[in-house]
Amino acid sequence: MARRNHLDDFTRGRIIGKLEEGRTVTSVAAKFGIKKSVVSRALKAFQTTGTAVRKIGRGRPRTTNAGDDRCIILKVKRGQQQSASTIAQQPCTATRRQVSRFTLFRRFKKGGLFAHRPERCLPLKVAH
Secondary structure, three states: OOOOOOOOHHHHHHHHHHHHHOOOHHHHHHHHOOOHHHHHHHHHHHHHHOOOOOOOOOOOOOOOOHHHHHHHHHHHHHOOOOOHHHHHHOOOOOOOOOOOHHHHHHHHHHOOOOOOOOOOOOOOOOOO
């Protein structure tokens, strides 16, 4: 899957400026080395909103921010015998927010912390 490279606000403003000068979508697209659809979408967005600034931050807001993530990872590293459910029941001391255990699992994974099961072995006898 191709990664999208969004235009920065300055470039979008330049594109809108060229279009308002009276240039065609095709000539502007050729000048900036981008597809015509990108230029026409930028123009349409400018005509609807009145600004060339791209909207960001769509989607569901995160439960935790970067500081909360650091707090969660520190809590795990200090008390390694606690389960994720136990940690989820205790709100982070800095924010006083409850976080689900599934969110905690994602934060652990992002922080490089993974579950380790102890090695099971047979008990040794005197004969061994």
